[in-house]
Amino acid sequence: MTVLTRRAAAMLVMAVCTVYFLTPLWWLFVGATKPGGRGVGLWFDHFQLGSNLHAVLTYQDGIFLRWLANSIAYTVGAAAIGTLLAAMCGYALAKYRFPGRETLFNIVLGGVLVPATALALPLFLLFSQAHAANTFWAVFLPSLVNPFGVYLARIYATSSVPDELLEAARIDGAGEVRSFFTLSVRLMAPALVTIFLFHFVAVWNNFLLPLIMLGNQKLFPVTLGLYTWNSQVDQRPELRGLVLVGACLSLAPMLIAFLSLQRFWRSGLGAGSLK
Amino acid sequence: MRRTLAVLLLSTLSITACSSNSSSSSAGGSSTTAAASCAPASGPVTLTFTSWVPDIQKVVDIWNQANPNIQVKVQTGPNGNGGTYQNFFNQLKAGNAPDLGQIEYDALPSFRVQDGLTDLGSCSEVTAAKDQFVDWTWNQVSFGEQGHVYAIPQDAGPMAMFYRKDLFEKNGIKVPTTWQEYADAAVKVKAAGGYITNFSTGDPNQFAGFAWQAGAHWFTNDGTNWTVNLTDPASSKVAAYWQDLIDKKLVSAVPPWTDEWNNAYNTSKDWTWVSAVWGANTISSGAPKTSGKWAVAPMPQWTAGEQAAGDWGGSSTAVFKGSKHPYEAAKFALWLNTSSEALTALNKAAALYPAAKAGTSLPALSEGVPFYGNQKIYDVFAAASAQVKPDFTWGPTMTQTYADAGDGFKAAASGTGTLLKALTDAQASTIKTLQSQSIPVKG
CATH class of the missing domain: 3.40.190.10 (Periplasmic binding protein-like II)
Structure with a gap:
């Protein structure tokens, strides 16, 4: 009996949390199926998701698809390269002894404390000096680095890549670069997926940097594009609906990334927490 | 004859300003000279224009087609208070502000106080256009200063x-x-x-x-x-x-x-x-x-x-400090806000209600x-x-x-x-x- 009640209580807490987290998403989805963004309510009326999607994808010659593609380019590109950089950096800090190692690590850790928003304006002034503001690179280059990823990579490399194994590789004649890519990267794979996902989310949600850097609509990521539409609602009331549908659509890439990498991610987080 | 010479001299000046834009401070310095004179450039000119009017590109396309020598590139973003004004201030600081920008009447004084606007008072085309606009809108862009104009009125919210x-x-x-x-x-x-x-x-x-x-x-x-x-x-x-x-x-x-x-x-x-x-x-x-x-x-x-x-709302088209081509910029801004083709297009694109007197009799506004x-x-x-x-x-x-x-x-x-x-x-x-x-x- 007590087991049952305890179970029921746990289930109740879970159910409440689920409702709490999923209600806004449900609201967004329902809102996206209604005509003209009449977002009131949590149930469907006048279901017309198809024509809403069509309206979003064709508005201003399909600029929304372009934004989605931009977001994916910024995010996947930066997360992939950023993960590689973080892995190499963390690995080097974990496996090589050199003077100033801890100082270097502490400086990188300090970088975790500096919010990306605080760097946006200085970055803008720097890129302006280089005549590179309002270009793809102005958003892409600053997104490559991720101090938290370096931290994770170091912790994970310390615990999951045995020194003996590296020793053996060296004796067998593998160079440092080769043993990193063929051996260590595989051992660190779960951590790398975690870093990739963290980085992916951070870049996807980075809004202030593109807002400050970009004036060319064709370079906007989807977040900035939707924000721009939303701010034009008083001139174009139909944009209200498009913003809802667009926001709903823009969740898709994140969902895909999470669902396809979820398996690795769980094992990654779990392994990290034990050490 | 003397006038032609002056114009020639000035245009050489502005060409030098164009080619030597290495540091922002020197570019700013020479553009002030050009601004005071409001002289036309000798060759083709490309202007940048930031506006958050939806579909502004379509309106600008009309101009670009008719004016191969003054091409306007559109930049866009969220509405003014949503971030674009802050961007303007950042860009003015960095020396890469666009030539023209959309600014609402209630935000113009903040740009004026920060010395971010080019005074178009020396452009005779601009001062001559005063009577084409509803009186109060002109006061909004001139701050009541005689002989000074800091923007061209665009739309109004009577x-x-x-x-x-x-x-x-x-x-x-x-x-x-x-x-x-x-x-x-x-x-x-x-x-x-x-x-x-x-x-x-x-x-x-x-x-x-x-x-x-x-x-x-x-x-x-x-x-x-x-x-x-x-x-x-x-x-x-x-x-x-x-x-x-x-x-x-x-x-x-x-x-x-x-x-x-x-x-x-x-x-x-x-x-x-x-x-x-x-x-x-x-x-x-x-x-x-x-x-x-x-x-x-x-x-x-x-x-x-x-x-x-x-009045509730309304905006203007301003020429920023640092623009190397205030003459062409002013010419474009006047076309954008007085010609019936542009006003019709703006009204169609974003339901803008013109600040120009003639705009109130547009066909779309008479039905x-x-x-x-x-x-x-x-x-x-x-x-x-x-x-x-x-x-x-x-x-x-x-x-x-x-x-x-x-x-x-x-x-x-x-x-x-x-x-x-x-x-x-x-x-x-x-x-x-x-x-x-x-x-x-x-x-």
């Missing part, structure tokens, strides 16, 4: 009263022409189960329009000093009037631009809205169930027989509107635009003033303060902000 014709008729209530009648009608509307209007909490812009109509002067600038007076007799009168309606619970008080707000109109709970010309689309999209039942009448007056209106029972509503706004008081000036820190007044208004609407107190507090904080930015202000 105010009038949207009201539910059917409900007023059905209940035998007279459509108010004065604010006294409006308050009397409010009692009858309440008795009939509705609210005469919604007092927009948290959004002092509508109130500013009311105060403007009543003859308020929130800000004045005597050339060196600013004076802040949010509680002058006219503003106090307007504040007391609305406070009375709020106290008697004759108006609803939901936040503007929300579903709640739309719903209040869509379900016939609120019966009137004294708002700007662009409000016509706000109602028709927010309250589709009430189609055909609305009409538009002039704003209620403080004295019977008077003809005064306020009956089905949502308003086929009334030719834009005739009412054309009359209102000419009746907007010409001498209202915005302050240089309006974002802060709005925010502080808005907080106070929210408190007043929920019964924990008064509108007058909100204005008094906003005035004090505005003076403090001006002082902290070293803007000379009379205490």
Whole structure:
């Protein structure tokens, strides 16, 4: 009996949390199926998701698809390269002894404390000096680095890549670069997926940097594009609906990334927490 | 002959300025010379123009096709207060501001105070265009300074009263022409189960329009000093009037631009809205169930027989400091805001209501509107635009003033303060902000 009640209580807490987290998403989805963004309510009326999607994808010659593609380019590109950089950096800090190692690590850790928003304006002034503001690179280059990823990579490399194994590789004649890519990267794979996902989310949600850097609509990521539409609602009331549908659509890439990498991610987080 | 020589000399200067844009400070220096002269460039010119008008590209395309030597590149972003103004300030600091930018009237003084605008007063085409614009809009861009022009007026938001014709008729209530009648009608509307209007909490812009109509002067600038007076007799009168309606619970008080707000109109709970010309689309999209039942009448007056209106919104096209081609930029801005092809396109793209006098007779603005029972509503706004008081000036820190007044208004609407107190507090904080930015202000 007590087991049952305890179970029921746990289930109740879970159910409440689920409702709490999923209600806004449900609201967004329902809102996206209604005509003209009449977002009131949590149930469907006048279901017309198809024509809403069509309206979003064709508005201003399909600029929304372009934004989605931009977001994916910024995010996947930066997360992939950023993960590689973080892995190499963390690995080097974990496996090589050199003077100033801890100082270097502490400086990188300090970088975790500096919010990306605080760097946006200085970055803008720097890129302006280089005549590179309002270009793809102005958003892409600053997104490559991720101090938290370096931290994770170091912790994970310390615990999951045995020194003996590296020793053996060296004796067998593998160079440092080769043993990193063929051996260590595989051992660190779960951590790398975690870093990739963290980085992916951070870049996807980075809004202030593109807002400050970009004036060319064709370079906007989807977040900035939707924000721009939303701010034009008083001139174009139909944009209200498009913003809802667009926001709903823009969740898709994140969902895909999470669902396809979820398996690795769980094992990654779990392994990290034990050490 | 001498003039040709001068022009030649100047154009060489501006070419040198173009080719040697290594450091931002030197570019800024030489452009000041060009700005003072407003001389045409000798060769083809490319301008950048930042605007958040939806589909502005289509309007600019018309110009680009007809002017191969002055090509305009469009940049866009969120609306001014949504980030574009801050971007302008950043870009001015970095030396890569666009040649032209969209700036609302209430934000122009902040750019003027920061010395971010090119004075177009020396462009004879610009000064000659003065009479093409409704008087008060010209005052907004010249700040009343003779011989100086800091932007070209684009659109305007003259105010009038949207009201539910059917409900007023059905209940035998007279459509108010004065604010006294409006308050009397409010009692009858309440008795009939509705609210005469919604007092927009948290959004002092509508109130500013009311105060403007009543003859308020929130800000004045005597050339060196600013004076802040949010509680002058006219503003106090307007504040007391609305406070009375709020106290008697004759108006609803939901936040503007929300579903709640739309719903209040869509379900016939609120019966009137004294708002700007662009409000016509706000109602028709927010309250589709009430189609055909609305009409538009002039704003209620403080004295019977008077003809005064306020303004709510409107923007201009400014040329930024540092633009190397103010002559071409001004030429484009004039075309954009006076030619009938551009005004028609702007109206079609974003329902902009032109600041140019000729714009009020555009075909699109002379037709009956089905949502308003086929009334030719834009005739009412054309009359209102000419009746907007010409001498209202915005302050240089309006974002802060709005925010502080808005907080106070929210408190007043929920019964924990008064509108007058909100204005008094906003005035004090505005003076403090001006002082902290070293803007000379009379205490």
